[in-house]
Amino acid sequence: MTLTTASPYGIHRVIEPKGVLPQPAWKIDNSMEIFDNEILIDVSALNIDSASFTQIKKEAAGDAARVEAIVRRTVAERGKMHNPITGSGGMLIGTVLQIGAKLAGKIDLEVGDKIATLVSLSLTPLRIDRVKKIHLDKDQIEISGRAVLFETGLFAKLPADIPENVALAILDVAGAPAQTARLVQAGHTVVVIGGGGKSGTLCVYEAKKRVGPAGLVIGVSPFAKDCERMRELGWVDHALQVDATDAVALMEAVSAVTGGRMADVVINCVNIQNTEMASILATRDGGKIYFFSMATSFTAAALGAEGVGKDIEMIVGNGYARDHAKFALALLRESPKLRTLFDEQYV
Amino acid sequence: MTLTTASPYGIHRVIEPKGVLPQPAWKIDNSMEIFDNEILIDVSALNIDSASFTQIKKEAAGDAARVEAIVRRTVAERGKMHNPITGSGGMLIGTVLQIGAKLAGKIDLEVGDKIATLVSLSLTPLRIDRVKKIHLDKDQIEISGRAVLFETGLFAKLPADIPENVALAILDVAGAPAQTARLVQAGHTVVVIGGGGKSGTLCVYEAKKRVGPAGLVIGVSPFAKDCERMRELGWVDHALQVDATDAVALMEAVSAVTGGRMADVVINCVNIQNTEMASILATRDGGKIYFFSMATSFTAAALGAEGVGKDIEMIVGNGYARDHAKFALALLRESPKLRTLFDEQYV
Numbered sequence: 001m002t003l004t005t006a007s008p009y010g011i012h013r014v015i016e017p018k019g020v021l022p023q024p025a026w027k028i029d030n031s032m033e034i035f036d037n038e039i040l041i042d043v044s045a046l047n048i049d050s051a052s053f054t055q056i057k058k059e060a061a062g063d064a065a066r067v068e069a070i071v072r073r074t075v076a077e078r079g080k081m082h083n084p085i086t087g088s089g090g091m092l093i094g095t096v097l098q099i100g101a102k103l104a105g106k107i108d109l110e111v112g113d114k115i116a117t118l119v120s121l122s123l124t125p126l127r128i129d130r131v132k133k134i135h136l137d138k139d140q141i142e143i144s145g146r147a148v149l150f151e152t153g154l155f156a157k158l159p160a161d162i163p164e165n166v167a168l169a170i171l172d173v174a175g176a177p178a179q180t181a182r183l184v185q186a187g188h189t190v191v192v193i194g195g196g197g198k199s200g201t202l203c204v205y206e207a208k209k210r211v212g213p214a215g216l217v218i219g220v221s222p223f224a225k226d227c228e229r230m231r232e233l234g235w236v237d238h239a240l241q242v243d244a245t246d247a248v249a250l251m252e253a254v255s256a257v258t259g260g261r262m263a264d265v266v267i268n269c270v271n272i273q274n275t276e277m278a279s280i281l282a283t284r285d286g287g288k289i290y291f292f293s294m295a296t297s298f299t300a301a302a303l304g305a306e307g308v309g310k311d312i313e314m315i316v317g318n319g320y321a322r323d324h325a326k327f328a329l330a331l332l333r334e335s336p337k338l339r340t341l342f343d344e345q346y347v
Numbered sequence: 348m349t350l351t352t353a354s355p356y357g358i359h360r361v362i363e364p365k366g367v368l369p370q371p372a373w374k375i376d377n378s379m380e381i382f383d384n385e386i387l388i389d390v391s392a393l394n395i396d397s398a399s400f401t402q403i404k405k406e407a408a409g410d411a412a413r414v415e416a417i418v419r420r421t422v423a424e425r426g427k428m429h430n431p432i433t434g435s436g437g438m439l440i441g442t443v444l445q446i447g448a449k450l451a452g453k454i455d456l457e458v459g460d461k462i463a464t465l466v467s468l469s470l471t472p473l474r475i476d477r478v479k480k481i482h483l484d485k486d487q488i489e490i491s492g493r494a495v496l497f498e499t500g501l502f503a504k505l506p507a508d509i510p511e512n513v514a515l516a517i518l519d520v521a522g523a524p525a526q527t528a529r530l531v532q533a534g535h536t537v538v539v540i541g542g543g544g545k546s547g548t549l550c551v552y553e554a555k556k557r558v559g560p561a562g563l564v565i566g567v568s569p570f571a572k573d574c575e576r577m578r579e580l581g582w583v584d585h586a587l588q589v590d591a592t593d594a595v596a597l598m599e600a601v602s603a604v605t606g607g608r609m610a611d612v613v614i615n616c617v618n619i620q621n622t623e624m625a626s627i628l629a630t631r632d633g634g635k636i637y638f639f640s641m642a643t644s645f646t647a648a649a650l651g652a653e654g655v656g657k658d659i660e661m662i663v664g665n666g667y668a669r670d671h672a673k674f675a676l677a678l679l680r681e682s683p684k685l686r687t688l689f690d691e692q693y694v
Binding site: 308318 | 466467522649659664
């Protein structure tokens with residue numbers, strides 16, 4: 001196993017500094033002859049990360065030509081659209097031009113397929129040939145160009161039956177329902193903190209399917225409107241209007257609707273700080289917490305559970321699970337209510 | 348289920364602010380009439396958290412009488428030895444004086460047992476009657492006094508056959524081997540990052556027992572001395588001298604000794620930053636990482652795994668597991684080599 005040439009992680013394309021992965025690298029090789037474990041993409045659009053695009057627009061004083069110059073300069077300097085100030089990237093949409101011989105036939109992808117990359121632009125070799133249109137209002141740049149996907153690079157085939165913007169909206173949080181499906185079993189009591197949000201709604205929906213008639217799904221949001229929508233959608237048994245930064249309040253509310261049994265599984269989807277202890281107190285001894293929230297503090301979770309003597313398993317949310325894109329898109333086909341919600345709320 | 352009076356978490360003793368748990372509370376009730384789900388302790392010593400004691404000694408300019416005054420002031424103001432500057436506590440040693448009626452006979456504890464509390468002093472109601480001796484060099488204060496343990500408060504009975512300081516040294520990291528025992532199965536390949544440290548050694552020892560003859564235990568340390576000791580102790584199949592902040596180097600080293608199969612379980616015990624990616628790259632697809640290190644960054648782990656498309660489970664280290672103290676102390680009885688190591692290195 002040679003790891004430094006044609007590495008599945010793209011290490012062979014790192015120019016400087018040597019010995020790191022493509023994401024932390026300053027500069028990577030964006031030549032477009034692919035290795036036998038790479039995929040060549042004809043790029044049609046770059047969806048720039050919001051933090052990055054905001055910074056670029058500011059530097060360009062809102063001028064499209066200057067935005068183009070900044071983007072071109074970054075790609076020329078780094079071989080990737082990796083904003084040196086924000087450190088962030090984005091994703092791209094394109095069509096498969098060529099699949100390396102070692103991958104061809106072994107992956108569910110063919111030349112001509114339209115895909116979205118699910119790995120960051122901050123590690124994706126990119127060449128821009130022409131900038132066609134800059135959408136200043138939606139962080140998108142239409143281009144013609146080329147990009148390379150590494151062997152471990154994640155992508156999703158864009159389906160013909162779902163509009164591109166709807167597909168992208170659900171792909172953004174595809175890990176959440178896929179991980180819920182693995183965690184939740186029949187008869188479980190499941191609490192979804194932030195159950196009214198985009199990823200939270202998908203977790204609630206999937207949890208309801210899995211727990212069956214003997215189970216219980218409890219959605220939590222501090223907002224009356226979210227709780228109302230959760231009740232209307234009908235996938236929660238209880239919608240609790242509680243602020244999850246108040247650990248004792250959430251514990252008491254969950255205790256009240258579970259007769260003191262508490263949750264087998266707590267899924268935390270709320271991107272605000274200081275909700276670790278509420279998650280811990282809502283979980284029964286021996287239960288599990290899945291932290292999807294990027295605002296989770298590792299030490300608050302670890303020390304919090306030990307401090308109250310809770311023997312529980314706390315899992316770091318992994319946005320990737322095998323076939324998660326396929327899984328998420330299938331939900332939109334399976335549930336017209338979910339599809340309508342995405343059409344109306346999240347595009 | 349009434350949660351606010353005689354709460355298992357001690358919420359009933361919170362004086363201000365109301366509605367929070369005893370640890371974040373500014374002041375708790377340290378009156379020594381116990382509720383029926385509390386335990387009263389005759390305290391003999393306070394082991395002050397190192398960060399806290401360093402701050403106190405500095406404020407006292409190294410003067411023992413002033414250290415006493417500061418400690419007494421804190422307990423008088425807060426009802427607990429919760430350093431208002433560092434936010435940290437410590438633990439205490441004492442003898443059980445009284446067990447509340449609701450707990451008596453239901454827990455493995457009797458009046459007269461000598462115990463160490465495994466919950467922080469930052470949430471433990473405490474009254475100091477007399478300060479007997481201040482050990483400035485070992486962060487310990489001998490006192491006579493009283494303390495209260497809540498229903499969920501963790502403790503360990505101090506055994507008669509193991510010296511107190513040796514017992515305390517292993518109780519400090521008791522969660523590590525107990526969690527290793529749950530994670531590791533026969534035939535597994537296990538990587539312990541920081542395998543030469545105190546908790547790492549216990550993980551290596553327990554992993555070696557569990558994997559059996561078909562398994563593989565790999566210890567990692569950047570220090571030649573640690574690697575030498577790991578080899579001498581004989582519980583690792585390989586000791587890799589690699590700096591785990593170099594993700595690619597660790598991946599290549601683990602790949603070399605596993606024939607590219609990588610690890611089923613990675614246990615990260617090293618308290619330095621930026622070792623998440625090395626842990627991720629050393630794990631096989633479908634494997635697990637247990638992060639014991641308090642230097643773990645939640646976002647580095649979550650985004651790191653997604654960035655390289657690794658479908659792995661990453662677990663937040665929980666210092667508590669049921670019966671972990673009993674488990675850890677039994678290791679010292681089971682292995683004379685481990686006992687000697689603790690006698691020589693960690694007291």
